Amino acid sequence: MALPVIEILGLTKDFPTGFWRKRMRRSLDGLTLAVEEGEIFGFLGPNGAGKTTTLKLLMGLIFPTAGTAHILGRSIDDTQMHREIGYLPEQPYFYDYLTARELLDYYARFFGYGAAERRQRVARMLERVGLADAGGVQLRKFSKGMLQRVGIAQAILHDPRVIFLDEPMSGLDPIGRREVRDIILGLKRQGRTVFFSTHILSDAEMICDRVGVLHLGKLRGVGAPGEILSMESHGMEILFEMRAGRALPADLLPRAAQTGQRYRIEVPEAELYGVLEQLRDCEARILSLAPVRPSLEDYFLRLVESPAATPAVEEPVR
Amino acid sequence: MSGMSGAVALNTFREAVRDRVLYNLILFALLMIGAAVLVGQISIGIERLVIINLGLSAISVFGLVMAIFIGVGLVYKEIEKRTLYSLLARPVRRWEFLVGKYVGLLLTLVVNILLMSVGLAAALFAVGRPLLRSDLSILTAIYFIVLELALVIAVAIFFSCFSTPMLSALFTLAIYIAGVFAWEIRDFGALVHSPAVHLAVRVVYYTLPNFHNFNIIAAVGHAERVPFSLIWQNTLYALLYVTLLLLASATVFSRSNLK
Numbered sequence: 001m002a003l004p005v006i007e008i009l010g011l012t013k014d015f016p017t018g019f020w021r022k023r024m025r026r027s028l029d030g031l032t033l034a035v036e037e038g039e040i041f042g043f044l045g046p047n048g049a050g051k052t053t054t055l056k057l058l059m060g061l062i063f064p065t066a067g068t069a070h071i072l073g074r075s076i077d078d079t080q081m082h083r084e085i086g087y088l089p090e091q092p093y094f095y096d097y098l099t100a101r102e103l104l105d106y107y108a109r110f111f112g113y114g115a116a117e118r119r120q121r122v123a124r125m126l127e128r129v130g131l132a133d134a135g136g137v138q139l140r141k142f143s144k145g146m147l148q149r150v151g152i153a154q155a156i157l158h159d160p161r162v163i164f165l166d167e168p169m170s171g172l173d174p175i176g177r178r179e180v181r182d183i184i185l186g187l188k189r190q191g192r193t194v195f196f197s198t199h200i201l202s203d204a205e206m207i208c209d210r211v212g213v214l215h216l217g218k219l220r221g222v223g224a225p226g227e228i229l230s231m232e233s234h235g236m237e238i239l240f241e242m243r244a245g246r247a248l249p250a251d252l253l254p255r256a257a258q259t260g261q262r263y264r265i266e267v268p269e270a271e272l273y274g275v276l277e278q279l280r281d282c283e284a285r286i287l288s289l290a291p292v293r294p295s296l297e298d299y300f301l302r303l304v305e306s307p308a309a310t311p312a313v314e315e316p317v318r
Numbered sequence: 319m320s321g322m323s324g325a326v327a328l329n330t331f332r333e334a335v336r337d338r339v340l341y342n343l344i345l346f347a348l349l350m351i352g353a354a355v356l357v358g359q360i361s362i363g364i365e366r367l368v369i370i371n372l373g374l375s376a377i378s379v380f381g382l383v384m385a386i387f388i389g390v391g392l393v394y395k396e397i398e399k400r401t402l403y404s405l406l407a408r409p410v411r412r413w414e415f416l417v418g419k420y421v422g423l424l425l426t427l428v429v430n431i432l433l434m435s436v437g438l439a440a441a442l443f444a445v446g447r448p449l450l451r452s453d454l455s456i457l458t459a460i461y462f463i464v465l466e467l468a469l470v471i472a473v474a475i476f477f478s479c480f481s482t483p484m485l486s487a488l489f490t491l492a493i494y495i496a497g498v499f500a501w502e503i504r505d506f507g508a509l510v511h512s513p514a515v516h517l518a519v520r521v522v523y524y525t526l527p528n529f530h531n532f533n534i535i536a537a538v539g540h541a542e543r544v545p546f547s548l549i550w551q552n553t554l555y556a557l558l559y560v561t562l563l564l565l566a567s568a569t570v571f572s573r574s575n576l577k
Contacts (some may be wrong), residue, residue, distance in 0.1 A: 015575075056576070090399075097332075098332075107405075107408065111409070
């Protein structure tokens with residue numbers, strides 16, 4: 001079996017708080033996780049869950065209190081490993097006295113490219129993130145969305161094998177978000193591994209092979225988005241119309257939501273056939289029958305609302 | 319210096335230029351023009367002394383202000399604005415970043431000082447005095463100012479690795495002032511009879527960077543010859559001290575958690 005591209009073992013980070021009497025606050029608690037090559041892995045969690053802390057630890061910007069992590073088989077302390085990875089920080093801020101072209105050229109210098117190679121790469125990246133016409137504009141004149149695109153460009157400038165993106169869709173309009181999703185999917189097609197944090201769950205649902213849900217510094221679940229959803233107890237939603245002069249059975253009435261002639265009712269799977277028979281008896285016209293699929297958002301919200309809840313899926317190491 | 323540090327240094331220089339740091343040159347030029355006009359009217363035979371003293375002192379003060387106030391923000395600003403995040407995600411070691419920032423600011427100051435030196439030469443020319451062989455010592459004084467500022471930047475960077483710009487500026491200024499009066503500190507130790515105090519004063523004297531030895535402005539004004547031994551001793555001293563300070567800075571910075 002191939003080694004995971006990202007392997008995190010018991011990563012823990014405490015931060016001191018308070019001025020006089022220093023106390024430690026645990027921001028990340030024993031995170032253990034593995035990401036395979038070519039995956040798009042979504043790292044989900046509300047603000048303060050520990051997502052950015054995890055990414056900063058992996059990038060060597062802060063140091064772990066306990067635990068270790070390896071990327072492409074090399075320790076996160078190994079600076080040379082950074083040749084193979086790209087990183088977009090949360091709410092990126094760049095040298096605003098530089099133009100987008102100068103900034104990318106500056107970052108490209110750290111990979112030893114010659115002047116011609118740098119020029120080509122920078123032009124290609126600006127084109128790829130839709131900033132070809134704004135390459136000569138100083139970054140202080142850029143909007144938040146444009147800065148986010150520059151951030152993505154600098155993260156993938158050197159064709160890294162693993163790309164870490166911290167809230168890449170943040171600050172983008174719907175079109176920009178779709179473009180970023182396309183870029184991420186394009187990276188996957190090239191065989192790259194993408195690890196990105198987000199709290200925009202629909203984005204994660206759409207493009208992730210797997211997601212991990214982090215809450216209060218602890219990993220609460222890991223799995224395919226569908227896998228996480230399948231853990232939920234499903235029900236069925238029935239949409240139907242009543243014929244004129246026919247009344248809904250009394251026991252269904254309190255559970256049904258009415259809009260004009262139409263009714264919508266959610267029933268547990270075990271009761272489905274019984275309810276359908278009742279509806280047939282009263283000559284209701286069934287319009288649709290669909291499983292109630294709780295969204296990742298529902299899952300996420302439930303976790304947030306019950307911090308002590310047992311993890312729905314616990315799959316720390318594959 | 320590694321290629322990584324070189325890239326950081328060039329960007330630091332570019333930042334200083336685009337932040338209009340070199341605008342101080344206009345002030346310096348005005349000062350020199352004013353001085354040249356004024357000494358032509360009020361001083362008889364001491365134009366050289368006045369212009370050299372004023373010019374070199376201005377170069378030193380302007381450089382000092384820039385070294386401290388830009389130096390203390392070099393690292394802090396990159397952390398505060400989080401520009402360092404994207405940079406350290408590249409194959410750049412933290413010490414390479416520090417060395418790059420250091421060299422970048424030093425380069426900015428050297429360019430600045432060179433341009434101010436041209437201004438000083440122009441002022442000397444303006445007061446109608448031919449250049450003499452002894453004027454070469456002015457170049458030595460300028461070289462010592464560069465060495466002095468190289469040391470000040472290293473002190474500022476060291477403090478900025480663990481302190482706010484305001485405190486770092488205060489600490490650096492305090493160290494500079496104490497370093498200028500290093501000999502007085504040593505002489506004070508000789509006056510005290512307590513062996514403990516004597517030892518403490520000696521430790522402070524040898525630990526503090528001695529800025530006194532870099533100041534030869536008065537001697538140059540009087541066309542005194544600067545001994546060659548002082549040149550190489552000062553060079554070696556500055557090199558050693560800067561290396562030690564950068565090593566200490568790198569040690570602190572390499573294990574510090576960024577915000």
